[in-house]
Amino acid sequence: MPEPTSTKKISFRKIIRRESGFLVLTVLLGLFPFVMNLITGSGLNDGITKYWQGQLIAFFIMAVLAMSYDLLIGYAGILSFGHAAFFGGGAYTMALLLTHWGPTFASRYRITIPGGTDITTLIIFIASLLASAVVALLIGALFSATSARLKGAYFAMLTLALAEAIHILAKATDFVQWTGADEGLHGVPIPAWLNPTQFRLRFYFIALAFLVISYFVIRRFTNSPTGRVIVATRENEDRMRMIGYNPATYRTITFLTASLFAGLAGAMYSLWNMSATPSMTSAVTTVNMLIMVILGGMGTLIGPIIGAGLMQTLSQFLYNFFGARWPLVFGLIFIFIVLFFPYGIVGTWRLKQPDLKAGWERFRRLLGSKPPEQQ
Amino acid sequence: MSQENILEAHNLRKAFGGLVAVDDVSIHIQEKTMHAIIGPNGAGKTTLFNLLSGTMPPTSGQVFYHGRDITHLPPQRRAHLGIGRSFQITNIFPNLTVLENIRLATQAMGKHNFRLLHLAENYSEYIEKAEAVIEQVGLTGRELIIVRNLPHGEKRKLELGIMLACDPELLLFDEPTAGMSSEQVPELIQIINKVVKEKGRTAILVEHRMDMVMQISDKITVMSQGTILAEGSPHEIANNRQVQKAYLGDLYGELA
Ligand SMILES: Nc1ncnc2c1ncn2[C@@H]1O[C@H](COP(=O)(O)OP(=O)(O)OP(=O)(O)O)[C@@H](O)[C@H]1O
Ligand SMILES: [Mg+2]
Numbered sequence: 001m002p003e004p005t006s007t008k009k010i011s012f013r014k015i016i017r018r019e020s021g022f023l024v025l026t027v028l029l030g031l032f033p034f035v036m037n038l039i040t041g042s043g044l045n046d047g048i049t050k051y052w053q054g055q056l057i058a059f060f061i062m063a064v065l066a067m068s069y070d071l072l073i074g075y076a077g078i079l080s081f082g083h084a085a086f087f088g089g090g091a092y093t094m095a096l097l098l099t100h101w102g103p104t105f106a107s108r109y110r111i112t113i114p115g116g117t118d119i120t121t122l123i124i125f126i127a128s129l130l131a132s133a134v135v136a137l138l139i140g141a142l143f144s145a146t147s148a149r150l151k152g153a154y155f156a157m158l159t160l161a162l163a164e165a166i167h168i169l170a171k172a173t174d175f176v177q178w179t180g181a182d183e184g185l186h187g188v189p190i191p192a193w194l195n196p197t198q199f200r201l202r203f204y205f206i207a208l209a210f211l212v213i214s215y216f217v218i219r220r221f222t223n224s225p226t227g228r229v230i231v232a233t234r235e236n237e238d239r240m241r242m243i244g245y246n247p248a249t250y251r252t253i254t255f256l257t258a259s260l261f262a263g264l265a266g267a268m269y270s271l272w273n274m275s276a277t278p279s280m281t282s283a284v285t286t287v288n289m290l291i292m293v294i295l296g297g298m299g300t301l302i303g304p305i306i307g308a309g310l311m312q313t314l315s316q317f318l319y320n321f322f323g324a325r326w327p328l329v330f331g332l333i334f335i336f337i338v339l340f341f342p343y344g345i346v347g348t349w350r351l352k353q354p355d356l357k358a359g360w361e362r363f364r365r366l367l368g369s370k371p372p373e374q375q
Numbered sequence: 376m377s378q379e380n381i382l383e384a385h386n387l388r389k390a391f392g393g394l395v396a397v398d399d400v401s402i403h404i405q406e407k408t409m410h411a412i413i414g415p416n417g418a419g420k421t422t423l424f425n426l427l428s429g430t431m432p433p434t435s436g437q438v439f440y441h442g443r444d445i446t447h448l449p450p451q452r453r454a455h456l457g458i459g460r461s462f463q464i465t466n467i468f469p470n471l472t473v474l475e476n477i478r479l480a481t482q483a484m485g486k487h488n489f490r491l492l493h494l495a496e497n498y499s500e501y502i503e504k505a506e507a508v509i510e511q512v513g514l515t516g517r518e519l520i521i522v523r524n525l526p527h528g529e530k531r532k533l534e535l536g537i538m539l540a541c542d543p544e545l546l547l548f549d550e551p552t553a554g555m556s557s558e559q560v561p562e563l564i565q566i567i568n569k570v571v572k573e574k575g576r577t578a579i580l581v582e583h584r585m586d587m588v589m590q591i592s593d594k595i596t597v598m599s600q601g602t603i604l605a606e607g608s609p610h611e612i613a614n615n616r617q618v619q620k621a622y623l624g625d626l627y628g629e630l631a
Contacts, residue, residue: 217492225487225495232479235468242428242466243541244454244483253491 019219022302026212029056033201045200053204057196059312060211061268066292066304067218068261073290074299075222076254077234079152082143082159083289085166086259088281089139090132090266092170095185095276096178097128103189121191129267136263137256139166144255148248160283170278184277188270196272203272210268211305214261219301221257230254231299295337297344306345339363380439381406381545381577382427387436389422396422397433398601404545404579409571411580411588414598420581421463423598424549427579428460429453440545454483459543463550463581465530467537469523473514476522476533477505480540505540512536512566528559535563539570546571546578552587560584564591589613 016023036042036049043049065087072078102124111120147158173181180186196203221227233240233247240247270276279285288311296307314333318326340359341348382404389397397419404410412420425431427438429450437446440456448456468476481504482488482495496502509515512532517525522533535551551567552560564587571578582588588595588609595612597604605611605618612618 220492220494223494223496224491225482225493225498226489226491228475228479228482228495229488232468232471232475235470236466238430239462239466239468239537240479241450242430242454242460243480243537244451245488246449246451253489257491 019216022215026208029208030205032056033204050200053200054196055312055316057204057207057272058269059309060207061265061272062292062312063211063305063308064214064268065262065265066289066296066308067214067301068258068265069286069289070293070298070301070304071218071222071254071258071261073293074297074304075227075234076230076251078251078254079156080143080159080255081156081283081286082163083258083262084281084283084285085139085143085163086136086262087266087269087285088166088170088276088278089259090136090263091270091276091280092179092185092266093132093135093263094128094267095188095270097131098124098188098190099185100178102128121193125191125194129264132263132267133260136259136266139263140255140259141252143259144252148251163281163283163286167278167281167283170281182278184275184279185270186275188274188276190271190274194271196274207268207272210264214264215301215305218257218261222301226250226253291334294344295334297341297347297350300344300346300350303344303346310345335366336363339366379406380404381441382579383439384423384427385437385439387423387426387438388434389419389426389431390434395601397426400436400598400601400603402596402603402606404577405594406577407575408593409568409578409580409591411582411592411595412598413582413585413588413595414604417600418598419601420598421549422601424460424547424579424581428458428547454541454543457544458547459538459541459545460547461534461538461549461551463553465527465534467522467530467533470521472519473509473522473525473533474502474505474518477508477536477540478502480537481505481508484541508536508540511539511570513562528555531555531559531563532566535566544576546576548578548580548582550581550583552582552584560587567591 033044033049033053036052037044040048065083068086069083072080072083102121105124106120109120110118111123112118143159143162146162147155150158169175170179170184171182172179175181193199194203194206222231229240229245230250230253233245233250237247266280269280292307292311293304294307295310296303296305314330315326318329322329337345339362340356342362343351380403382402384400384402387397387400387402388395400419400423402423412423414420422431426433426436429445429448429452433446437444439445440453440458443456445453445456450460468479471479478495478501481501482498485498485501487493487498487501490498506518509518512535514529514532514536517529522530525533531551531553535548538546538548548567552563555563564584567578567580568591570576580588580592590609592609594606595609596606597612597615597618605615607615
């Protein structure tokens with residue numbers, strides 16, 4: 001393969017400098033359990049330290065899901081409402097295989113490496129993870145193939161319908177002995193060495209590694225020749241055609257990449273909860289992604305990560321104060337953030353326009369546009 | 376079919392409902408010539424370009440490129456065959472930089488579009504080619520400006536640059552000077568003339584500035600209401616009574 005004939009090749013050092021913010025965050029998150037342990041005195045695997053690790057694990061997985069959604073709506077400008085299908089597809093594949101295939105396989109075969117160590121459960125885990133990725137990719141391929149000819153709102157409706165079909169499939173009583181229908185799958189027998197209750201710290205680092213690796217791979221993808229084409233196609237599809245690109249090809253690549261990461265996030269999530277439930281495939285999941293990406297800033301990658309963290313913190317915090325009515329308060333906060341950070345937190349920050357005055361103006365206009373009888 | 380004709384259109388027709396924008400147009404473009412198409416507003420020039428570049432399918436008729444029937448090829452396939460087009464209404468990537476606008480076009484013609492995990496910045500060949508084009512169209516020093524912030528004249532140069540960056544064999548210029556002030560026009564025409572004459576390319580030029588057209592074109596086709604009114608050398612066209620009556624008369628009067 002002809003390597004790029006480059007004299008100005010981007011060095012490793014340059015990447016480190018460019019991603020310094022993210023790397024600092026990674027180090028802080030890596031140190032977090034130990035710092036908590038020192039401060040609170042609660043053991044690494046119990047008490048408040050364990051609780052907060054759990055919160056962060058869920059955040060790491062949701063952040064990957066939000067980034068994968070950002071690839072579609074932020075980078076490619078594809079408004080897809082079917083993201084839960086990829087996530088749920090990955091989650092169900094993992095849970096189904098571990099529940100129905102893993103134990104049978106383990107009872108029939110024992111795989112050891114030369115030292116005598118039994119790696120059967122590792123093999124089962126890796127095979128299930130790969131299968132989750134493949135299923136998510138297949139759903140992604142289905143989405144991009146069926147919707148290739150549609151645009152805008154029609155396209156968005158179709159993705160919603162497809163995801164809804166998968167949601168119905170998850171709830172279908174016809175497969176109840178496999179999927180648990182409405183109940184979903186619970187108590188999934190995940191490999192003992194991965195058990196998030198017993199080995200919280202280990203799972204914490206696996207989830208953190210999942211986030212870090214996903215971030216760098218997706219970041220690299222968006223900065224690749226292909227990623228540049230995807231962004232430009234969002235900007236001006238017709239001109240892209242005229243200079244020799246086929247938008248449909250790049251759209252498919254985007255869908256496949258997004259569905260791959262969403263599916264892996266689903267698989268991780270089902271490991272973390274040791275369950276897969278129909279709600280993971282529901283439109284609510286997709287709407288949550290949409291909120292995370294909008295909050296953080298579309299097309300920024302780091303934004304959706306922040307959006308995921310913010311949403312999780314706020315939902316916890318608000319739940320403690322307002323109980324079941326927390327979404328109402330969250331909705332109000334969301335409106336305020338959108339008014340003052342129209343491009344999301346990261347997007348607005350980068351544009352150096354956290355303009356309070358403009359935000360206040362938008363707020364007044366919003367109140368002014370209330371129906372007369374309410375005024 | 377003659378060998379020296381790079382492009383031939385046979386009986387092209389495009390109807391928008393009842394309106395026939397291009398009506399039975401046949402045109403032959405000789406290799407390595409500058410072929411101008413002129414005609415009043417609404418004559419069907421842009422629509423003809425849409426049919427030649429593949430942006431729209433014709434209602435009927437055929438297009439041949441180097442003797443090959445390309446009537447049903449999409450624009451991206453035609454681009455790779457060597458057909459480039461610039462637009463009358465500026466058609467750029469508004470939120471990207473000047474450099475990226477042009478680099479995308481140089482990358483399009485290369486072989487690295489599917490390197491998913493390599494950095495685009497490391498493919499310096501495309502950046503170098505893009506910088507050469509930026510210099511060619513006189514945008515040096517403006518590389519890192521987000522193009523929606525460019526003044527109109529520079530947007531027109533960029534519009535041209537995006538096409539030139541693909542290094543096409545056949546260039547379709549749709550009113551490259553549209554909306555430019557008279558002082559800016561000669562520079563742009565100079566760029567076009569240089570590319571076509573020095574690199575031995577073929578061009579179809581739609582242009583309203585008659586003085587320019589008369590100076591640089593080898594052949595002129597006059598369109599009116601979707602049909603071809605006349606065709607010939609600049610000299611023949613200038614002396615064509617019918618053309619003078621229908622079109623040139625008032626335009627010359629306007630410009631003189
Ligand atoms: N997409 C379209 N749908 C309907 N009518 C169209 C469309 N495009 C062009 N037309 C009509 O076709 C006719 C020819 O338009 P066209 O743009 O090809 O003319 P033109 O010669 O390029 O004119 P100008 O000098 O103003 O650019 C016009 O009457 C125009 O209104
Ligand atoms: Mg026109």
